[in-house]
Amino acid sequence: MPDFDAQRLVQTSTVAVWDVCCRGTCRHQSAEECASAVHLVFPYRGVYVRHVGREQVVAEANQVLFFNAGEAYRVSHPVPGGDACLSLWIDEALLHEIAPRASLREGGDLAFRRQRLRIDPRAQALVALLRHGLHQGIAEPLEAESLALTLVQRALGPRTAHAAGASTGRQRLADRAKLVLASDLARRWTLADIAAEVGGSPVYLTQVFRQVEGAPLYRYQLRLRLARALDLLGDHDDLTALGLELGFSSHSHFSAAFREAYGRSPSAFRQAALRRRA
Incomplete structure (x- = not known):
């Protein structure tokens, strides 16, 4: 293959x-x-x-x-x-x-x-x-x-794009944190967990990541989960199961986060993307 x-x-x-x-x-x-x-x-x-x-x-x-x-x-x-x-x-x-x-x-x-x-x-x-x-x-x-x-x-667009601005060392630290988050999207990571994986203190990691990416770690992880939901919406009829699979605590948690990010519920977005009834 x-x-x-x-x-x-x-x-x-x-x-x-x-x-x-x-x-x-x-x-x-x-x-x-x-x-x-x-x-x-x-x-x-x-x-x-x-x-x-x-x-x-x-x-x-x-x-x-x-x-x-x-x-x-x-x-x-x-x-x-x-x-x-x-x-x-x-x-x-x-x-x-x-x-x-x-x-x-x-x-x-x-x-x-x-x-x-x-x-x-x-x-x-x-x-x-x-x-x-x-x-x-x-x-x-x-x-x-x-x-x-x-x-x-x-x-x-200047209002929506964000260019990283940091030293090479800080960029590499943020990159290691991103790889840790991507390795298990559903896991409920703590700062201590991620810091242990990348080799740095939780406080320093928090400061560096926000400087490099312009967003805190928790929001970055949330957006990775939601982006995965966008990818999988066409394959899942049970949206509650999809939310739980991606690490959300409940369907209401998943739906609220999705609506805040994309302006509509997961079912409404799926209907618009696939032109089918919810």
Whole structure:
């Protein structure tokens, strides 16, 4: 069975969208790869680490990653389970129009300065709506184009995106904490548990993580759980069981957190994403 699969969901002259799944059987760094064009990659399941030169970023559902054309990278999977991402290509002229100038490198071909940005819940919801709609065959090309462009605008918007700003050492500490959270989404981690796993004090870890990610650890974990719920809504008729499976204490807890993040209940979101009755 191949370790990597990319399914093209739609392609027009404006946008192209792929659903990319990797089994993640190798924990060490992969062979070097290069993207042939700029892609914005939205992880929605699992976790992996992307290595570009000496830099690395943890790719998970709170992030958008930028794959620049011709830029060499490697991938590793320190947490078992593989990953899945929605990969978007946008016409270069449109991407130049959408992307803030400060986010792009100066001169030459279009390329992003950073490897990643943190996205907000609305962007996560757009990823799910786009993916579910295309997989179900209910999103026509015009709708898919509109959703994709809205997603990119949202992900790059100054009010919704967050660029990490910290020393390499602090970034690596936050990355280790993210890998711990991703290793068991349903577990009710304590600060002491996570600090013991990453090798630091709970107080220092709390301060560093908020500085790097702009959000406290508990909220970051909550958003990872909710992003997993967006992924699984189409496969679960019993939403109470889904919430419990993801570590929520009850259906009301799950529903309230989901509504606060995405503006509607899990059943209403599933109805909108899959065009079916709740």
